[in-house]
Amino acid sequence: MWRMNKLTILLAAATLLTLAACSKNTGQSSATDSTAVPTVPAAPxxxxxxxxxxxxxDTTLHTITLNHNDIPGIMEAMSMEYTLARPELAHGLVAGDSVKFTLQEPATGTFIVSAIEKLHK
Ligand SMILES: [Cu+2]
Structure with a gap:
């Protein structure tokens, strides 16, 4: 009888320790663990x-406003201001130029012009 009670107490203590350890780990990984590997790979x-x-x-913000056609899956036809991947992409361009450009969406709702070239007619 005495042994039985002692075993029960040990099991209860072990269970409590396990629960405490689990909840502590959960709190750490969600709040402060920046090295956690994402379970879902980042979308391309x-x-x-x-x-x-x-x-x-806008030479201060390094943006360009483009009036462009539909870019399937990324942006419908519109006039819109975009961030340039590098400020020098705007070099040699003036308002009124016809251009061909590459638009990237690295994160939902974030758009970057990564390449742009003047079209000669
Ligand atoms: Cu747009």
Missing amino acids: VKQGTGLGKVEGF
Whole structure:
């Protein structure tokens, strides 16, 4: 009888320790563990080619406003301001230029012009 009670107490203690360890680990991994490996692999960067006309620049923000055609799966036809992947992409371009460009969507709702070239007519 005494042995039985002692075993029960040990089991209960072990169970409590296990529960405490589990809840502690869960809290750490969700709040502070920045090295956690994501269970779902990151989606590939969406990318497409657009044709359009330069409407303007913001040389401070390194953006370009393009009036462009539909870029399937990424952006419908519209006039929109985009961030340039590198400021120098705007070099040699002026408002009114017809351009061909690569639009990337590295994260949902984030759009970057990664390449742009002036079309000569
Ligand atoms: Cu848009």
